[in-house]
Amino acid sequence: MASLLEVSNLSKSFGGVHAVQSVGFKVDAGIVYSVIGPNGAGKTTLFNLITGVYTPDAGSIRLNGEPIEGKPPTMLARRGVARTFQNLQVCMNMSALENVMVGAHLHLDRNPLKAALRFPSIRRGDQSIAERAAELMDFVGLGKFVNAHADSLSYGMLKRLEIARALALKPRLIFLDEPAAGLNPKETEGVAELIREVSNSGVTVVLVEHDMKMVMKLSDRILVMDYGKALTEGTAEEVRNNPQVIAAYLGAQA
Numbered sequence: 001m002a003s004l005l006e007v008s009n010l011s012k013s014f015g016g017v018h019a020v021q022s023v024g025f026k027v028d029a030g031i032v033y034s035v036i037g038p039n040g041a042g043k044t045t046l047f048n049l050i051t052g053v054y055t056p057d058a059g060s061i062r063l064n065g066e067p068i069e070g071k072p073p074t075m076l077a078r079r080g081v082a083r084t085f086q087n088l089q090v091c092m093n094m095s096a097l098e099n100v101m102v103g104a105h106l107h108l109d110r111n112p113l114k115a116a117l118r119f120p121s122i123r124r125g126d127q128s129i130a131e132r133a134a135e136l137m138d139f140v141g142l143g144k145f146v147n148a149h150a151d152s153l154s155y156g157m158l159k160r161l162e163i164a165r166a167l168a169l170k171p172r173l174i175f176l177d178e179p180a181a182g183l184n185p186k187e188t189e190g191v192a193e194l195i196r197e198v199s200n201s202g203v204t205v206v207l208v209e210h211d212m213k214m215v216m217k218l219s220d221r222i223l224v225m226d227y228g229k230a231l232t233e234g235t236a237e238e239v240r241n242n243p244q245v246i247a248a249y250l251g252a253q254a
């Protein structure tokens, strides 16, 4: 049977920079899969290729065996692929709940323009979407902030809010780009617990994260990237003891 996600020979260059070079890996349904590597290794570019932000120069991406390379993010969202961003993409002039409802909305509407136009009516009336969004806020630990304005939430809360919005798409696959970036150790632990709960709820998780403690604790498998290439792939134990990985990280620190 095909894996949920199968990436092969994926490449993308920007001018002369080979950001992603012939990268391949498979993610089976139900696991937590992490992509790690030093700064500039190509992790975010890889996410952007798979989630339709960029079109690959070469290679293939299959979701349940079906090719999805070059498909726009809205189409991927309807096929159950959701993501969060390294830099927050929260609308500060909306309430926290409305931000989550926008996610649900994309799931319902084929046309993002129509989704945007329909939004005022949903703000007024669609109870079921509001209720589901409130449930998701509760799930991510923001139950007390359902009526709060987005700009009154702390940075750590906004990171959780982004996860709730991605979950509103009812994804089977969620890409989390540095969910712990900028968080203190306690907040990081909380987000790690949340990711475990997301995974337990049946959503397959692909994670880019620099916090190694979190990655090692959560991941079923890990892909290590360096200079745009896949350096190695394996379990936390395998990756941790790989001399090439240690060298790549020591090189990055030097």
Ligand SMILES: Nc1ncnc2c1ncn2[C@@H]1O[C@H](COP(=O)(O)OP(=O)(O)OP(=O)(O)O)[C@@H](O)[C@H]1O
Pocket: 014, 017, 018, 019, 037, 038, 039, 040, 041, 042, 043, 044, 045, 046
């Ligand atoms: N839109 C772009 N235009 C030009 N160059 C880019 C673009 N996006 C990424 N790059 C380059 O591609 C390489 C890979 O960058 P990428 O952001 O994917 O790495 P990363 O592993 O996510 O890094 P970090 O851990 O710092 O977020 C870098 O050399 C970067 O400068």
